[in-house]
Amino acid sequence: DGGITQSPKYLFRKEGQNVTLSCEQNLNHDAMYWYRQDPGQGLRLIYYSQIVNDFQKGDIAEGYSVSREKKESFPLTVTSAQKNPTAFYLCASSITGVNTEAFFGQGTRLTVV
Amino acid sequence: GQQVMQIPQYQHVQEGEDFTTYCNSSTTLSNIQWYKQRPGGHPVFLIQLVKSGEVKKQKRLTFQFGEAKKNSSLHITATQTTDVGTYFCALADRGSTLGRLYFGRGTQLTVWP
Numbered sequence: 011d012g013g014i015t016q017s018p019k020y021l022f023r024k025e026g027q028n029v030t031l032s033c034e035q036n037l038n039h040d041a042m043y044w045y046r047q048d049p050g051q052g053l054r055l056i057y058y059s060q061i062v063n064d065f066q067k068g069d070i071a072e073g074y075s076v077s078r079e080k081k082e083s084f085p086l087t088v089t090s091a092q093k094n095p096t097a098f099y100l101c102a103s104s105i106t107g108v109n110t111e112a113f114f115g116q117g118t119r120l121t122v123v
Numbered sequence: 124g125q126q127v128m129q130i131p132q133y134q135h136v137q138e139g140e141d142f143t144t145y146c147n148s149s150t151t152l153s154n155i156q157w158y159k160q161r162p163g164g165h166p167v168f169l170i171q172l173v174k175s176g177e178v179k180k181q182k183r184l185t186f187q188f189g190e191a192k193k194n195s196s197l198h199i200t201a202t203q204t205t206d207v208g209t210y211f212c213a214l215a216d217r218g219s220t221l222g223r224l225y226f227g228r229g230t231q232l233t234v235w236p
Contacts, residue, residue, distance in 0.1 A: 043223065050132070052211060052228040053166070068223075100165055111156060111168040112213075112224055 013037065016101050016115035023095075023122050031086045031118045033101035039113070040106045042084035046070060047098040047117075056099075059084055060106060088120065095122045127155075127214050129227030137235050142199040144230035146212035154215055155195045156224065157186060161208040169197075202234045 014035040023029045035042065041060050045053040055068030059078040073092025078084055084103075088095045098119050102112040128147045136142050146155065154173045158166040170179055172188035172195060179186045183206075185198045199206055209231045213224040 041223075045226075050228070052129075053226040055223065055225075058223055111171060112158075112166075114165040114167070117165050 014101060014103050014113050014115040016099075016118050018118060019116060021118055021120045023120070025122055026090045028087055028089050029095075029120065031088070031099055031101075031120070033084045033086065033115060034082055035084075035101075035103045035113075035115075036082060037103055037113060038081075039103035040081070041104045041110075042078070043102045043104075043112065044068075044074070044076065044084070044086045045100040045102065047100060053100065056086065095120060127212060127225055127227045129212055129230060131230055132228060133231050133233070135233045135235065136202050138204060139201050142202050142206070142232055143196055144210050144212075144232075145194065145196050146214075146227050147194045148214065150193070152192050152195075152214050155188060156213045156215075157195075157197055158211045158213060158226075159208050160211065160229070164208075166211060199232075202232070204234050204236055207232060207234050 017032045043058045044056040046056055047053050054070050056070055056074050057065050057068050057076040059065035062078055062081050065076050065078050073089055075087045098117050100117045101115040104110045104112045130145050154171055156171045157169040159169055160166045170186050175192050176190045177188040183200045187196045209229040211229040212227045
């Protein structure tokens with residue numbers, strides 16, 4: 011079945027450690043996105059990528075990094091520079107274009123202690 | 124970037140009552156999308172509206188796009204407990220071919236049996 015997979019579902023890390031969240035899709039979508047969701051907030055865009063080896067900062071990119079070495083994969087690294095990393099992280103993909111829907115993964119809930 | 128205001132932030136209704144959430148923008152929109160996120164889940168695409176004054180129905184859900192394409196609404200008739208979740212509107216970046224979406228803060232719907 012086609013879809014978008016995020017792993018792990020829950021992740022715990024100590025403060026000061028970098029952590030990488032996985033996102034894989036087999037929908038053959040060119041565009042991929044990372045969103046952060048906090049309680050009572052909408053979805054805020056961290057990074058997005060339209061093609062392999064290219065990505066753009068979203069609205070809250072500070073303290074995060076990404077790579078897009080393969081079309082199917084768009085991992086997100088939460089670095090120690092991110093001041094408040096505890097959140098729900100959602101990966102999404104879509105075909106490129108203005109009138110396209112986004113398909114979301116199940117999300118990763120990151121807790122930094 | 125573009126901004127969309129969504130109200131109300133929370134809505135509590137008794138089963139059988141109606142529910143409406145509204146999205147408003149200060150600029151004319153090319154389209155608007157609606158997503159539903161169940162508690163603990165991920166956003167799932169519901170519908171996209173493109174034409175001025177457009178009205179679309181999905182069973183008990185009615186979606187409207189304003190004549191000026193600056194606002195939209197989602198109305199649920201006779202809510203059921205299965206309607207519980209957060210409803211987000213999202214609009215596409217008009218200046219981009221990528222299709223990145225700007226999400227409203229969402230309306231969290233609680234339905235009491």
